[in-house]
Amino acid sequence: xxxxxxxxxxxxxxxxxxxxxxxxxxxxxxxxxxxxxxxxxxxxxxxxxxxxxxxxxxxxxxxxxxxxxxxxxxxxxxxxxxxxxxxxxxxxxxxxxxxxxxxxxxxxxxxxxxxxxxxxxxxxxxxxxxxxxxxxxxxxxxxxxxxxxxxxxxxxxxxxxxxxxxxxxxxxxxxxxxxxxxxxxxxxxxxxxxxxxxxxxxxxxxxxxxxxxxxxxxxxxxxxxxxxxxxxxxxxxxxxxxxxxxxxxxxxxxxxxxxxxxxxxxxxxxxxxx
Amino acid sequence: xxxxxxxxxxxxxxxxxxxxxxxxxxxxxxxxxxxxxxxxxxxxxxxxxxxxxxxxxxxxxxxxxxxxxxxxxxxxxxxxxxxxxxxxxxxxxxxxxxxxxxxxxxxxxxxxxxxxxxxxxxxxxxxxxxxxxxxxxxxxxxxxxxxxxxxxxxxxxxxxxxxxxxxxxxxxxxxxxxxxxxxxxxxxxxxxxxxxxxxxxxxxxxxxxxxxxxxxxxxxx
Numbered sequence: 418x419x420x421x422x423x424x425x426x427x428x429x430x431x432x433x434x435x436x437x438x439x440x441x442x443x444x445x446x447x448x449x450x451x452x453x454x455x456x457x458x459x460x461x462x463x464x465x466x467x468x469x470x471x472x473x474x475x476x477x478x479x480x481x482x483x484x485x486x487x488x489x490x491x492x493x494x495x496x497x498x499x500x501x502x503x504x505x506x507x508x509x510x511x512x513x514x515x516x517x518x519x520x521x522x523x524x525x526x527x528x529x530x531x532x533x534x535x536x537x538x539x540x541x542x543x544x545x546x547x548x549x550x551x552x553x554x555x556x557x558x559x560x561x562x563x564x565x566x567x568x569x570x571x572x573x574x575x576x577x578x579x580x581x582x583x584x585x586x587x588x589x590x591x592x593x594x595x596x597x598x599x600x601x602x603x604x605x606x607x608x609x610x611x612x613x614x615x616x617x618x619x620x621x622x623x624x625x626x627x628x629x630x631x632x633x634x635x636x637x638x639x640x641x642x643x644x645x646x647x648x649x650x651x652x653x654x655x656x657x658x659x660x661x662x663x664x665x666x667x668x669x670x671x672x673x674x675x676x677x678x679x680x681x682x683x684x685x686x687x688x689x690x691x
Numbered sequence: 692x693x694x695x696x697x698x699x700x701x702x703x704x705x706x707x708x709x710x711x712x713x714x715x716x717x718x719x720x721x722x723x724x725x726x727x728x729x730x731x732x733x734x735x736x737x738x739x740x741x742x743x744x745x746x747x748x749x750x751x752x753x754x755x756x757x758x759x760x761x762x763x764x765x766x767x768x769x770x771x772x773x774x775x776x777x778x779x780x781x782x783x784x785x786x787x788x789x790x791x792x793x794x795x796x797x798x799x800x801x802x803x804x805x806x807x808x809x810x811x812x813x814x815x816x817x818x819x820x821x822x823x824x825x826x827x828x829x830x831x832x833x834x835x836x837x838x839x840x841x842x843x844x845x846x847x848x849x850x851x852x853x854x855x856x857x858x859x860x861x862x863x864x865x866x867x868x869x870x871x872x873x874x875x876x877x878x879x880x881x882x883x884x885x886x887x888x889x890x891x892x893x894x895x896x897x898x899x900x901x902x903x904x905x906x907x908x909x910x911x912x
Contacts, residue, residue, distance in 0.1 A: 497774045498767035500814035501807060508808050 506562070510554050517594050521547065546596050557593040557602060564590070564610045573616040588612035699748040703738055704730075712748065715765075719756040724765040727752065732772045735797040736790050742797040746804030753805060766805070770814070773798060777818050780825070792840045795822045799844040803851070811855055819844075819852065820859045827866040829874055838881045842888045850896040864892065 548554060564570060577587055591605040701709050708730060715727045731749060735742040753766045776783070776794055784791035799822070802815045825831060826841040853860040870877070871885040887906050891898050898906070 497770035497812075497814040497818075501766070501770060501812050502763065504813055505807050508810075 506558060507551075507555060510551070510558050513558075513594075514549070514554065517547065548594050548596050554593055557591075560603075560606050561590060561593065564606065564613060567613065568618050569613045569616040572618065573613060576616065588615075699751075700741055700744050701748070703741055704734060715752050716748070716755055718759070719752060719765065720760055720762070724752075724756065725768045728765055728768040728772060732769065732776065732797070735800075736776070736793045739789070739793050739796065742793040743800060745797055746800035746802075749801060750804040769801070773801065774818075777822075780822070784825075788834060788836055792836055795826065795840055795844065798822060799848055803848050811851055813855075816852070816855050817859075819848070820856065820863065823863055824866065827863060827870060829870065832870045832874055832881060832885075833876045833878075835878055835880055835884075838884050842884045845888050846891065849892060853892075853896075860892075864889070 548557075573588065582589070588609050591602065591609055597605070699712070701712055704712070711722060711727065711730070715722045715724065728749075731745055735745045749765075749769060753763070753769075756762045756765050777798065780791065780794060783794060798815070799819055802811060802819050805812060823841060823844060826837050831837040831841075849860070867885055867889060871882060871889065877885075883906070887898070887902075890902050894902070
């Protein structure tokens, strides 16, 4: 690992510490909501909620950038707001599962190319390939929600209606119902979010840098692998180093989505991948 | 389908606040929703009439915000505030019976109106029961104000509550039967209210027409 990348990671971590979990991060301008959950109306640089105001109401537990308020570390969230939100999400996931069961049953076996079939309705072979574990689905849904709770996503869906989306070019939300290894899934989410950054609202600093970094890596190679639906073997072989690093950084923390700052660090890490 | 301001009974508030609420109903993202939820909670704790229907305006704001930008800032703030008040309910009751009664009325009203996918909020079920159980304790039954609040809530949301947690409702009614039978310092009004609610539940949350005549016919005079 080069000194440069070590430095970057430290920087990312420092950022996280400085801002604690209360101040704006370098990515806060991309987020639709501030730490307190309120919509960010103005888009200037670090126009997030002030540090001062927050620490008054914040409890000893920390706040993740995407959450709408203080959350306890991974445990059951005792506050009513979180309970209701979690119930809601659970119901949504169950409803999705039901829909999936119905759609899956109706679609007959179809000829499939190896790396095809991204849209929900043409996942034949449903029986073995469908993810049904509620805990997994909930975790995946949470990760998806983090990605969708961004200004970039808002701008993206407004700009490119579904029927105009081109595979490979336009980011596509990973399908939570397909069976993937944990590593593979987390990787898909990361890449999806990286792709979404292309629709980040413009700022004075930061934006160009991200795109530069991405180009530098030849990340297009990695993107192509994803295409419509990532081929499992490709994932396991190619960005092995990326995946390992992601593991060590995230640990097995089910409760946080991939913090965007760490994600950026990883992408800039291994220029020699391909 | 827009409810007029009357429906929300906001006339008891000053004009500025009324304007703020009306704006919150139409364009939630343009107002400070945390402030709005605080105003609604504060007013509900002061004004008994308001607390009986505040759930409705809260529900509308929640829907409006969800529709406008898929947000739930208002709901989250409201629930957090509510939880704080619930936590300190015993102090509130000691300080002011009126405020305590308003609090229970408000929480039950929120339970009634703020549904998630048409289901009651699970997070509120036990707190609501806790409040009603408190109202069924001997020291509360001797206050007509509290008995009145208790039976009002059971009329409004008893059936729903029983559906989501039958055993706790049974538990509650043990207390009510005991209170009715054994407690000596009950006023006759309190006894009347308790008897009516016992019959009401026994009839499947409906009063038979004869029972209705017995309890309510005098009001017609």
